[in-house]
Structures are given as C-alpha cells and as structure tokens.
Amino acid sequence: MAFKDILVHVDDTARAAVRLDLALGLAVSHQAHLVALNVRTRTALPTVVTAQLGGEMDTILAHGDAEAAAKARVLVESRLVVPGTSVEWRDVGGNLVETLSLHARYCDLVVIGQTSTEEEGGPPLADSLVLAVGRPVLVVPYAGRFPTVGRRVLVAWNASREATRAVHDALPLLEQADIVHVLAINPGHGMAGHGDIPGADICLHLSRHGINAVCEHIASDDLEVGEMLLSRAADEDSDLIVMGGYGRSRLRELVMGGATRHLLGHMTVPVMISH
Numbered sequence: 001m002a003f004k005d006i007l008v009h010v011d012d013t014a015r016a017a018v019r020l021d022l023a024l025g026l027a028v029s030h031q032a033h034l035v036a037l038n039v040r041t042r043t044a045l046p047t048v049v050t051a052q053l054g055g056e057m058d059t060i061l062a063h064g065d066a067e068a069a070a071k072a073r074v075l076v077e078s079r080l081v082v083p084g085t086s087v088e089w090r091d092v093g094g095n096l097v098e099t100l101s102l103h104a105r106y107c108d109l110v111v112i113g114q115t116s117t118e119e120e121g122g123p124p125l126a127d128s129l130v131l132a133v134g135r136p137v138l139v140v141p142y143a144g145r146f147p148t149v150g151r152r153v154l155v156a157w158n159a160s161r162e163a164t165r166a167v168h169d170a171l172p173l174l175e176q177a178d179i180v181h182v183l184a185i186n187p188g189h190g191m192a193g194h195g196d197i198p199g200a201d202i203c204l205h206l207s208r209h210g211i212n213a214v215c216e217h218i219a220s221d222d223l224e225v226g227e228m229l230l231s232r233a234a235d236e237d238s239d240l241i242v243m244g245g246y247g248r249s250r251l252r253e254l255v256m257g258g259a260t261r262h263l264l265g266h267m268t269v270p271v272m273i274s275h
Helices: 016-030 047-053 056-077 096-104 125-133 161-169 200-207 225-236 258-266
Strands: 005-009 035-038 086-093 109-113 137-140 154-155 177-187 213-218 240-244 247-248 250-255 271-274
Touching: 005 016, 016 056, 016 109, 016 137, 016 154, 035 056, 035 096, 047 096, 056 086, 056 154, 096 109, 096 125, 109 125, 109 154, 109 247, 125 137, 125 271, 154 161, 161 200, 161 271, 177 200, 177 225, 200 213, 225 240, 225 258, 240 258, 258 271
Parallel strands: 005 035, 005 109, 035 086, 109 137, 154 177, 154 240, 177 213, 240 271
Antiparallel strands: 137 271, 247 250
C-alpha cells in the first residue's frame, strides 16, 4: 500500500520550500506523482485604495499574482526529480480552500502549511480543508525543519470513527515506520469505547499489516489532551502525529476533546488529520 498521488500547496512564502521538500520526500519514498499547486487568490484591498487605483487595480493585482506564481514555479523546478517519481506544476486561480479541495480529491494525500499566529482573517486553512476535502491532510508546522516524517509516529487514539479513518488513511506511512506509538488518553469503556485494554485492538490490527505498533493508555487530569500529545511526541522523539478531526456546532470548529484545535495551533511536528 502506498500513496500514488500527492498534492502540495506551494506559494511564494518562505515556508513553501519546507512543504515542498517534505512532500517530494514522500513522493520519492512511495514512488508517487507529486502535484505542486499554486492558487492565485485576489487580495481584497481597502476601499480608499481601490478608489485611488480605479481601473488600474486589476492590472496591479494580476501582476502581483503572476510574480508570486513565477517565484513558486522556480522553487518547484529547482528541485531534483528522482527516477520513479514525477512532479506536475499547476497554477490556477480561485478561492484557496475550494481550489485545494477540488484538486486534492483526486490525490491520496494533501500537504499544506500551518497557519501562522501572525496571519489574520478567517479560520486556519487546515480547519476548513479537513472538513471539505475527503482526503487526509498533512499539516506542516510554520517553524522548524523536517528532514524525515513518519519514521517514529504517534497515533492519537480515542476509538472514534474519525480516529479509525485517520489510522486507515495513514497506513502507507505507518507501514514504513520504524515504530508506531498508539496513545489513548483518558479512555472510556463499553461498546463505544476502547474495550478491556485501550489501544490493544487497534495495535493488533496494525500488527497484521506488519507494523511495529505499541499501545499505551494514560489518565491526565493536569494537562489538556492536546498538550499531553505534544509532550508525549517530544518524549518519544516522534516526527509525525496522526489523529482524527471532526466538526460540531460551528462548522469550522474541530474537536477531539479540544486536541485537534490545540495541535493545529501549537504543533511542533507535522500532523496528519482525517475526517
């Protein structure tokens, strides 16, 4: 089992190179086709600015879009393509979430960047995309370098449909991992819970895929689940966290006991989320 089509969002920002290199590394590992997608989005200008620019506004915005796209394309074309893989450049205009969702539906995995705390306006990209795309989303932190991803994996397991979906979607990565830590925090019991030994059943399932999986369950009253996941990821030197995300009440609010929301804002390693 392997990823055969991977989509990565590229632009002219400083972090685009980190996302691209991570995605290209996955493409090489899985001998996959990599789609590097740039989305030209028109930035809304203040009324006072548009009034001054008049008919020149469209020309100025189009020129800015073209320059940004050209920089992103140079970045993509500067990368060495290893035999067995292929890279496709796409440059399209439209709404960022809608365009990414459309293209990602024909791929196995979509790679995007974490929204910086300094960015303003609208919900984080991952919030919207996870609910819209129907594919696993790999979110790369806006700080740090990640030469490897998926060698030491931490799975956030709560026995939910979303967590089950995330584990299944991550199988191509888990099958190549050196070790997979399955962590259940404050697990419940019963038919809708974890069974007698939380995490044991999913670890047994993973072992039948040839995956070196170990399970652990802990109770935590002092830390939020998200904080505990990040702490354990650091303890285990994990280079990837896998978890499920789902929406309730507000469409853009992702929750797993608050863990998904916390990780999207404070991630220290790439996080793969499925819905």
